Amino acid sequence: MPTSLNPASTPSPSCSVVVGLQWGDEGKGKLVDLLAADHHAVVRYNGGANAGHSVVVKGDRYSLHLIPSGILYPGKAAVIGNGVVVDPWKLAEELDGLAKRGVDTSGLRISSRAHAVLQYHKLEDGLRENLLKRVGAERAPSGPDQAQGAVPVSEIGTTRRGIGPAYADKVQRASAVRMADLSRPEQLREKLAIALALKEPMLRALAPEEPALELPKVLDQALAIGARLSPMVCDTTQYLHAMLRDGKRILFEGANGSLLDVDHGTYPYVTGSTCIASGVGPGTGVPSTRLGRVLGVMKAYSTRVGSGPMPTELKNELGDRIRVKGREFGTTTGRPRRVGWLDLVAVRYSAMINGATGIALTMLDVLAGLDELMVCSAYRVGGELVRDFPPDAYDLAKAEPVYARMPGFAEELGACRQRRELPAGAQRYVEMIEREVGVPVEVVSVGPDRAQTMVS
Numbered sequence: 422m423p424t425s426l427n428p429a430s431t432p433s434p435s436c437s438v439v440v441g442l443q444w445g446d447e448g449k450g451k452l453v454d455l456l457a458a459d460h461h462a463v464v465r466y467n468g469g470a471n472a473g474h475s476v477v478v479k480g481d482r483y484s485l486h487l488i489p490s491g492i493l494y495p496g497k498a499a500v501i502g503n504g505v506v507v508d509p510w511k512l513a514e515e516l517d518g519l520a521k522r523g524v525d526t527s528g529l530r531i532s533s534r535a536h537a538v539l540q541y542h543k544l545e546d547g548l549r550e551n552l553l554k555r556v557g558a559e560r561a562p563s564g565p566d567q568a569q570g571a572v573p574v575s576e577i578g579t580t581r582r583g584i585g586p587a588y589a590d591k592v593q594r595a596s597a598v599r600m601a602d603l604s605r606p607e608q609l610r611e612k613l614a615i616a617l618a619l620k621e622p623m624l625r626a627l628a629p630e631e632p633a634l635e636l637p638k639v640l641d642q643a644l645a646i647g648a649r650l651s652p653m654v655c656d657t658t659q660y661l662h663a664m665l666r667d668g669k670r671i672l673f674e675g676a677n678g679s680l681l682d683v684d685h686g687t688y689p690y691v692t693g694s695t696c697i698a699s700g701v702g703p704g705t706g707v708p709s710t711r712l713g714r715v716l717g718v719m720k721a722y723s724t725r726v727g728s729g730p731m732p733t734e735l736k737n738e739l740g741d742r743i744r745v746k747g748r749e750f751g752t753t754t755g756r757p758r759r760v761g762w763l764d765l766v767a768v769r770y771s772a773m774i775n776g777a778t779g780i781a782l783t784m785l786d787v788l789a790g791l792d793e794l795m796v797c798s799a800y801r802v803g804g805e806l807v808r809d810f811p812p813d814a815y816d817l818a819k820a821e822p823v824y825a826r827m828p829g830f831a832e833e834l835g836a837c838r839q840r841r842e843l844p845a846g847a848q849r850y851v852e853m854i855e856r857e858v859g860v861p862v863e864v865v866s867v868g869p870d871r872a873q874t875m876v877s
């Protein structure tokens with residue numbers, strides 16, 4: 422019986438993950454692009470085309486949805502892991518868009534195990550949202566549920582990109598289509614026949630006016646796009662492990678945000694995947710023990726797209742001002758993002774569940790010019806002070822923010838290149854975050870460009 426572990430048999434962690442600590446759009450794309458320089462591969466492990474990651478290089482803006490942000494570095498491997506749900510048409514569109522701009526995408530690999538988002542998933546996503554909206558409108562604001570203090574049903578405010586229905590099919594199994602299936606005509610026909618038999622009655626009930634799904638047409642479309650993408654489809658688990666055996670470093674790119682995580686987020690106002698760092702294992706086949714660095718990205722304030730509680734939301738002129746200065750309009754849907762003060766209860770929780778080893782603080786420049794900054798350090802729930810983030814949306818909806826006030830800073834920050842160049846008010850804000858979250862701020866970002874970044 423061995424009495425001790427042999428340290429030599431334990432592979433040293435050589436990988437990093439970039440993960441959002443709020444409700445998405447924290448600036449993960451920018452940070453992944455930055456860190457990619459130091460890694461051999463960039464890998465997506467969750468989400469799908471609901472993600473919108475912007476990278477600005479020398480004034481040129483790139484918006485990426487499915488392709489890892491590291492693609493902008495020539496010679497890097499870019500991998501879409503098995504945990505991603507791939508809309509193959511959106512992916513082809515994104516590849517074409519990058520090719521037109523001269524970006525080499527030949528290093529892209531797509532997991533054969535990743536599930537495909539098909540047209541009927543997107544249709545279902547939209548129809549479910551419409552239904553929830555209708556039901557919600559019938560109940561609010563004075564319906565019977567309201568009288569009992571329940572949170573009314575409402576649409577989730579999804580991106581309508583078919584994410585939830587595709588993940589649901591993955592768990593249902595028999596009818597789900599993996600990327601490998603798109604090149605197996607007989608297998609695909611079988612799966613689609615089951616899928617259509619299951620989906621048609623529901624789609625008919627929700628949208629009688631929609632034309633019926635026809636198997637030959639759905640099959641032909643799926644095979645055509647499968648043929649286009651098949652050269653990139655492979656066993657990415659083996660591919661990544663071969664890289665690790667060669668001593669290569671891998672960077673994992675989280676999509677969406679920790680508060681949108683299907684288990685740990687503000688359920689049910691969440692997305693369908695594991696967004697937090699531990700999603701790397703199931704979403705790529707690379708064990709999470711390989712992660713040496715967990716970089717949590719957070720904005721200097723809060724934003725959220727879609728429905729669900731947001732205790733620090735600013736539904737006023739100040740919120741509008743921050744939205745405009747921070748260009749807070751969705752990269753994927755163009756929707757205006759809800760804006761609020763920094764919520765440290767939420768960020769502390771996210772840092773904890775991710776095991777964040779460092780923080781990248783973005784959008785600090787957006788707060789310049791405000792006389793006073795408010796920071797939510799705790800909630801009040803039914804007269805009690807609470808410092809722990811509640812487990813779901815219904816509990817969070819009852820939370821009132823308790824604010825600490827801080828003096829603002831007048832100076833614009835876009836030209837700062839060293840942390841010590843930041844005005845005293847901005848430095849105090851960064852130090853306050855480190856103290857409150859208990860994780861070092863390793864990166865401060867003061868603008869969208871690669872160059873507008875301070876690394877300590």
Ligand code: GDP
Binds near residue numbers: 474
């Ligand atoms: P992601 O989904 O987390 O990758 O974030 P998005 O790309 O959807 O949204 C972040 C937006 O903020 C993008 O438009 C970025 O170009 C921009 N951005 C990133 N960092 C900063 C920053 O420090 N300051 C400002 N003003 N904009 C930033």
Ligand code: IMO
Binds near residue numbers: 577578585
């Ligand atoms: P990135 O990677 C912001 C939100 C949607 C909606 C909820 C569920 O750019 O940070 P879904 O379509 O996933 O079923 O929608 O999740 N959402 C995001 N919000 N940024 C994202 O991604 C998001 N991905 C999903 O707005 O509220």
Ligand code: MG
Binds near residue numbers: 472474
């Ligand atoms: Mg985004």
